Amino acid sequence: MAPTTAPATAPARPDARRRTPRAILLNVALLLGLAASIGPLVWMVVSSVKPEGEIRQFPPTLLPADPTWSNYTELFAQLSFPRYFLNSVVVALIVTVGSVLFSAMVGYALAKLDFPGRRTLFALVMGTLMVPGMVTFVPLFVLVANLGLVNTYAALVLPFLAAPFGVFLMRQFMLDIPDELLDAARVDGAGEFRTFFRIVLPQAKPALATLGILTFLGSWNNFLWPLVAVQSADRYTLPVALALYSTGQNTVQYGLLVAGATVIVLPILVVFLALQRHIVQGISTTGLK
C-alpha cells in the first residue's frame, strides 16, 4: 500500500540515505551474516564433489581441485539412495495431497456448515494442536504394530493424513469466504459437494498452496516417526537412511555424508527459491493469524 502523503521524516532520496557510512557498515554486517547463514549449505554442495582425500585435506581447498561425481555414484549404486529418494517423494506427495484435501473438507464444514458435533470436533482439534509427536510416538507404535502395519508405507502415511494444524488453518481461511457466494451456488441448484469443489476450493487456492508447501516440507524432513515405524532398509526415507548411515559406520566417509545431505536439501532449496515469495508470505500470515 502506498501512503497517500509522504511521511514527514521519510528521506526525499532513499538512495542517498543508503550510501551513508552507517548504511554501508550495516549492509556489510548483514552480508557477513548472510555468509554465515548460507555458507554451510554452499560448503555442503562444494564438498560433495570433492574426492574423499581432498575432503580430509588440511587446510581445506575452497573450490574442488579435482571435481568428481564419485560420492554420488557410490551413494546411488551402493547405498540405494534412489530407493530412499523415491520413498521420500511418494510418502511426501501422498501425505500432502491427502492431508490438505481432508483439512480443507473438514475446515469448510467447521467454518460454514452447521452439524451436530461441530463444537466438540473443533474443540478436539484445538486441544491436540500443540500435542507434539514426541508424546504420541510410543503408543502410536503400539497401535500400528497391532494393526499389522509396521514397516509399511501405510504406517508412514496414515498418521499424517489427519493434521490438526491444517484443519485450523483451513477453517480460519474458509471463515472469510463470503456466505453469499455459497448461497448463490446453492440457489443455482449445486449440491454441497459440487459447491465445495467448484466454488470453495478455487477460492481457497492461496491457503491450499501454503498448507501444501508446509506439509510437503514437514513430511520430507520428518525423522522420528519413520525411524520408529520402519525397520527394513527398503522402506527408509532419506533422513532415516542418512542418519543411520552416519551413525552406523566405524569410519565415516564425509564425502558420502555431504553428498547424501545435498540429495536431501538441494531439491528443497531449489523449490524454495522458486516459490520463496509464496512461502515467506504464507509463513508470515500463518504466524500472525
Added chain:
Amino acid sequence: MATSARRRRTGLAAWGFALPFTLLFAVFLLVPVASSLYMAFTDMRGADLRTPWAVNFVGFANFAEALTDPKFQQAAGNTLYFVGVAMPLTLALALLLAVLLNSGLVWFRSVFRVGFYAPVVTSIVAVAVVWRFLLQPDFGLVNSALGAVGVDGPRWLTDETWAMPALIVMATWRNVGYSMVILLAGLQGIPRDVYEASAIDGAGPVRQFRSVTVPLLRPTILFCAVITGIGYLQFFEEPFVMTQGGPLGATNSVAYEIFNQFGFGHYGLSAAMSYVLFVAIVILSYLQFRLLRTEK
C-alpha cells in the same frame, strides 16, 4: 417441514466432509494420546507389544523412576541448558535481523530475507551431518578458519564443555530465519506515524525500539517464543546425528532419552517421560504468556 429436512441434508453433507479426517484423527491421534496416559501408569514393555492390555498398573512408579534416574536428570538439565540459551539467542538475533531489514537502509532486502530463511527449510538430519563435517576438529572448516587466525579450536563434538554450545549454535543458525520472517511481517504492520510521533517527541532509535517496537510487537514475539520453545524442548535429531548424546551424556536430551528407553523396550517408562516433557512444554508456554502478554 422443509427446513428440518434441509438441515438434516446439510448435516449429513457436513459429516461427509468431516468423516475422512475425523476417522483418521480418532484412530491415529486421539487413541495414542489417550493410551499414552494409560501406558505411563503401567509396566508395559516391548514383550507386551501384542498384548497391551495384559500389563500391570504401577501407579506413579514410572514417573518416580524417571525423576530419580541420574541419566534422566542429566538429560533434563541439558534440555534446560539448550532451551535456556538457544531460545533467547534465536529470538534476539531474529529481532535484530528483522529490525535491520526493516530499517530502509538495506540494499537487497529480499536477498537477505531469503538467505536467512533458507536454513529453515532444510532437514535437521541433513544439516546436522553437514555441521558434524564443519566441526570436524582436524580438517573441518570451523577449526581451519580458527587456525588461520591463530586460534587452536576445541574438539567440538567430543568435548564435554563445547559439544552443547556447538549444538546451540547450529540450532540457532537453522531456526533464526523463521522468527525473523514472522517478526519482519509484524514490524511492517506497525504504522509509520507511530514512529513519526515518537520522533517528534524526541525519541532516538534505541528509545523507539524499546518504547514503540517491542511493546507493539509483543504478540508476535510471544508467538515466536512459544513456537521456538516447543521445538527446542524436543530437540532430538541434533544429538542423535552429531553426538549420540555424548560425550558422557553431555548432549543427551529428554527427547533422546525417551527414544532410547523406547528402544530398550521400556514402553511404560518412555511414555511417562514423554508426559514429563509434555508438562514442561505446557509450563514453558504458560510462563511465556504470563511474561509477554500485552497488558490490557
